[in-house]
Amino acid sequence: MPHTHVLRQARRVVVKVGSSLVTNDGRGLDEQAIAQWSEQLAALVNQGKEVVMVSSGAVAEGMKRLGWPSRPKVLHELQAAAAVGQMGLVQMYETKLRSHGVRSAQVLLTHADLADRERYLNARSTLMTLLDLKVVPVINENDTVVTDEIKFGDNDTLAALVANLIEADVLIILTDQVGMYTADPRSNPGAEFVSLAKAGDPALETMAGGAGSGIGKGGMITKVLAAKRAANSGASTVIASGREPNVLLRLSAGEAIGTCLLAQTPKSQARKRWMADHLQLRGAVRIDDGAVSKVVKEGKSLLPIGMVSVIGDFTRGDVVAIQDVNGREVARGLANYDSAEARLICKKSSAQLSEVLGFVSEQEMIHRTNLLVTAPTL
Numbered sequence: 001m002p003h004t005h006v007l008r009q010a011r012r013v014v015v016k017v018g019s020s021l022v023t024n025d026g027r028g029l030d031e032q033a034i035a036q037w038s039e040q041l042a043a044l045v046n047q048g049k050e051v052v053m054v055s056s057g058a059v060a061e062g063m064k065r066l067g068w069p070s071r072p073k074v075l076h077e078l079q080a081a082a083a084v085g086q087m088g089l090v091q092m093y094e095t096k097l098r099s100h101g102v103r104s105a106q107v108l109l110t111h112a113d114l115a116d117r118e119r120y121l122n123a124r125s126t127l128m129t130l131l132d133l134k135v136v137p138v139i140n141e142n143d144t145v146v147t148d149e150i151k152f153g154d155n156d157t158l159a160a161l162v163a164n165l166i167e168a169d170v171l172i173i174l175t176d177q178v179g180m181y182t183a184d185p186r187s188n189p190g191a192e193f194v195s196l197a198k199a200g201d202p203a204l205e206t207m208a209g210g211a212g213s214g215i216g217k218g219g220m221i222t223k224v225l226a227a228k229r230a231a232n233s234g235a236s237t238v239i240a241s242g243r244e245p246n247v248l249l250r251l252s253a254g255e256a257i258g259t260c261l262l263a264q265t266p267k268s269q270a271r272k273r274w275m276a277d278h279l280q281l282r283g284a285v286r287i288d289d290g291a292v293s294k295v296v297k298e299g300k301s302l303l304p305i306g307m308v309s310v311i312g313d314f315t316r317g318d319v320v321a322i323q324d325v326n327g328r329e330v331a332r333g334l335a336n337y338d339s340a341e342a343r344l345i346c347k348k349s350s351a352q353l354s355e356v357l358g359f360v361s362e363q364e365m366i367h368r369t370n371l372l373v374t375a376p377t378l
Helices: 030-044 057-064 075-098 111-115 117-130 157-166 202-208 220-231 247-252 267-277 289-297 339-345 350-357
Strands: 011-017 050-055 104-109 138-140 169-174 196-198 237-239 260-263 284-287 307-311 319-321 328-336 371-372
Touching: 011 030, 011 104, 011 157, 011 328, 030 050, 030 075, 030 247, 050 075, 050 117, 050 157, 057 075, 075 138, 104 307, 104 339, 111 157, 117 138, 117 157, 138 284, 138 350, 157 169, 157 220, 169 247, 169 350, 220 307, 237 247, 260 371, 284 289, 289 328, 289 371, 307 339, 339 350
Parallel strands: 011 050, 011 169, 050 138, 104 138, 169 237, 196 260, 284 319
Antiparallel strands: 237 260, 284 307, 319 328, 328 371
């Protein structure tokens, strides 16, 4: 079955663990569970995979440390609990991962970070750099600053957005359930287990029961919707029990555990479709014939030295056209520098960027992973 190959063939993986698992159903951080996941994450890194952990649990741990018996309803008290709990959460992941020779990093995100083009690109660059360094980013929503308007709402959504952000191959959502059923198995004895389905299939949302059902309140509907969102960038999703022994390693070995929701669009095609159809161009850079050949024929990044002029006004993270000297579009991509900076670095080598700008954001004007060739091969 395709199910068995999803993680085995994946290079870049996002793992999400829910609050009930991390905090042993709200009793405070479950050190043994985090130790087991950390051991598996380290093993995946040693297999050559790039791994990101999205972990809940900060508020519950903060409540325990503050001696609060029940979850506060006032926003600033929730934020205070998150701030206190985050210390313990990150400390535990850092300690457990380090014991297996793997470094970790804390990354806190809000919806605004991913909605704003420039901050989106900054977050992406940071995460990609950490992965290149074989560091495991531990990501959580930045609960200390969010308001109701910018909350992700749940870490399933956050995990899916992170999968989109870094173009993950697979999203693994670890939960306290073994996977999905066609109906709530607690009230429907005829409910059948769903081993394999297509992400985004409307029937899945019906099976999860919507937000009003018992199982929906348990969070299955948010996981189905997260899988649908992750599939937009070509990532398949596995929903499995975090209490299953060595679940990540067994999935990596090809074992069919939990529910696999397959993305229908390959990752490369999903990104190309997104670049080609859904973004308004903010400006253009014109490049010399040598750079056209590098970008179009060889699939290389666009370096400043190949740029001859800049058209329009755009900011870092905007999508811009790449044109030949006659103004014909040959590609498009996400700009690493705004239009004013781009004008300054035209025809400059990468080594000269710091001298010209006083800083270096990236060596490339547009990195090849953020670049789509739109002209036929010349």
